[in-house]
Amino acid sequence: MNSFLKKLSLLAIIGFLLHLIIIYYTPTLMMKYVGRNWEEQNMINNSFARDLPTSDFTEVIRPSADILYGGCVYDVTYFPLVIETEVPETYWSISFFSENTDNFSTINENSHNFGKLKMYLFGPGSTPTKVTDGFVVVSPSNKGLMLMRQFVGNGSNVKKLNEIQNNLNCKLQDS
Amino acid sequence: MILLRRYLLYLIAVILIAVAFTYASAKLYEEFAFIKNDNWQILPSPGDKDRDMYTRASVAMRGTFALSKPEAAYFHAFNDIEDVKLMGNCTYNIIGDDIESRWWSITVYNEDGYLVENDEKIYALNSETVDFNFEGGFEIFLTSEDNFISEISEKNWIRVPNDEHFSVALRIYLPGEEYFSKLKRVDLPKIEKLSCKDE
Numbered sequence: 001m002n003s004f005l006k007k008l009s010l011l012a013i014i015g016f017l018l019h020l021i022i023i024y025y026t027p028t029l030m031m032k033y034v035g036r037n038w039e040e041q042n043m044i045n046n047s048f049a050r051d052l053p054t055s056d057f058t059e060v061i062r063p064s065a066d067i068l069y070g071g072c073v074y075d076v077t078y079f080p081l082v083i084e085t086e087v088p089e090t091y092w093s094i095s096f097f098s099e100n101t102d103n104f105s106t107i108n109e110n111s112h113n114f115g116k117l118k119m120y121l122f123g124p125g126s127t128p129t130k131v132t133d134g135f136v137v138v139s140p141s142n143k144g145l146m147l148m149r150q151f152v153g154n155g156s157n158v159k160k161l162n163e164i165q166n167n168l169n170c171k172l173q174d175s
Numbered sequence: 176m177i178l179l180r181r182y183l184l185y186l187i188a189v190i191l192i193a194v195a196f197t198y199a200s201a202k203l204y205e206e207f208a209f210i211k212n213d214n215w216q217i218l219p220s221p222g223d224k225d226r227d228m229y230t231r232a233s234v235a236m237r238g239t240f241a242l243s244k245p246e247a248a249y250f251h252a253f254n255d256i257e258d259v260k261l262m263g264n265c266t267y268n269i270i271g272d273d274i275e276s277r278w279w280s281i282t283v284y285n286e287d288g289y290l291v292e293n294d295e296k297i298y299a300l301n302s303e304t305v306d307f308n309f310e311g312g313f314e315i316f317l318t319s320e321d322n323f324i325s326e327i328s329e330k331n332w333i334r335v336p337n338d339e340h341f342s343v344a345l346r347i348y349l350p351g352e353e354y355f356s357k358l359k360r361v362d363l364p365k366i367e368k369l370s371c372k373d374e
Contacts, residue, residue: 030236
């Protein structure tokens with residue numbers, strides 16, 4: 001093989017490796033892009049609530065217009081996060097997304113269908129054993145996002161859903 | 176200086192090769208990763224934690240926080256039943272039967288993937304807001320024509336962006352675990368073109 005072909009092959013291999021790195025880190029970069037204002041909006045380990053999406057909503061692509069979103073951005077590097085909420089009579093789910101946007105856990109009406117719900121979110125590698133009053137979720141990354149989805153249906157229950165959304169509570173266990 | 180220029184050329188070449196691989200993989204991914212069912216396409220495991228890195232990257236770019244199965248199935252249509260791109264200057268109908276699930280919805284997005292601006296604030300119809308016919312099915316009109324909307328105002332309709340391509344999302348929540356093993360064969364609504372402004 002002459003030196004030109006050798007160089008070309010080497011460049012192609014390095015280019016391919018760079019491509020793999022781009023693909024691998026795209027979700028994490030998207031998460032950082034979506035969350036670029038989370039810190040200054042004081043959303044880390046605090047709950048947030050969104051109005052029903054309209055055409056002005058550009059925070060995420062393809063939002064669902066039938067879902068009232070709430071949730072909290074988490075950082076469980078030092079302490080677990082305690083999440084408490086009431087659950088509505090309509091469809092709801094609480095889903096957890098790691099730093100690379102994987103939906104690693106979802107709790108919905110099939111696992112808890114009435115009243116108050118309490119969850120403990122731990123960081124990677126944790127093996128919690130002492131929790132008896134709620135669901136335990138272990139995140140594969142220290143940082144991520146929890147999203148609560150409530151189906152608004154025909155809109156007749158929006159007031160109640162808003163109330164639930166506004167009462168969603170996320171706080172670090174030690175704070 | 177010559178050496179520096181040479182390494183700069185190598186760097187540019189590597190970046191161009193990486194961009195070419197990424198572009199080609201995005202094109203190939205669209206061709207092979209999606210399950211196609213008539214005019215709808217779906218990624219079988221958009222939010223799953225064991226998805227491959229190409230799916231993860233694709234979903235991050237398209238929807239960011241997709242749920243894993245069996246929580247929800249997300250179908251998208253960019254074309255009508257004749258495989259022609261959905262266009263805002265045409266009027267379409269979506270005809271289908273009720274879908275067995277906890278709930279479902281049909282939403283229209285503009286070319287950029289955002290909800291379509293409209294005075295009526297109707298962005299989607301769901302299993303609770305759609306009017307079903309006597310047979311238990313439904314017909315939804317997609318149009319940007321004000322006159323047409325006045326004519327069919329009592330029926331199901333969603334406004335689409337004028338003179339712009341658009342897409343339709345069909346979200347199905349809790350359809351049951353086995354639904355995901357037959358995504359290619361499940362009955363889905365059909366999107367048919369009725370007319371276009373310039374025809």
